[in-house]
Amino acid sequence: MKSGGEVPGVGVRVFSVLLLVTVLSPVVQNFRAHPIDGFPLSYYPMFSKHRHGRTSLVHAVGRRADGTSIDLDCRFASTGGMNQARHKMNRMVKGGRSSVLAKTVARRVRRQGVAERERLVSIQIVRDTFVFDRFFAGDRTPEKRRVLGQRKLAREQGK
Known part of the structure; x- marks a missing residue:
């Protein structure tokens, strides 16, 4: 009641x-x-x-002569939003066109001045595997990195 x-x-x-x-x-x-x-x-x-505690991600990386690298924005791979760019990158990798993707990213990175500003010597398309527990604890280092495609950046004359 x-x-x-x-x-x-x-x-x-x-x-x-x-x-x-x-x-x-x-x-x-x-x-x-x-x-x-x-x-x-x-x-x-x-x-x-259940995701078995890890996931893989295809993305573009800019490499410097000293061996350090930077993760590149996915928009260098495709116009449009992040989901569209990731989908295109995954599709190109599955289709065996990682080198073509690296060439496209290299051209756009050069054109926008990122290559010179960041002192990049090459572009790599990689598949990184991350462990969830480590990643969400702050360790962004991939457990495994596999280079799928690569493109050297040509240095401009006189520099």
């Missing part, structure tokens, strides 16, 4: 039960062999999928 002595009406109780069933309904997907995603009560496994 409510503090005023009234029992909630049937409508309120039915609404509460329906709301509870609706909110909990996606849990059923946990027991299906092939879960079905149904917006707006999505089962999308973005946060629930």
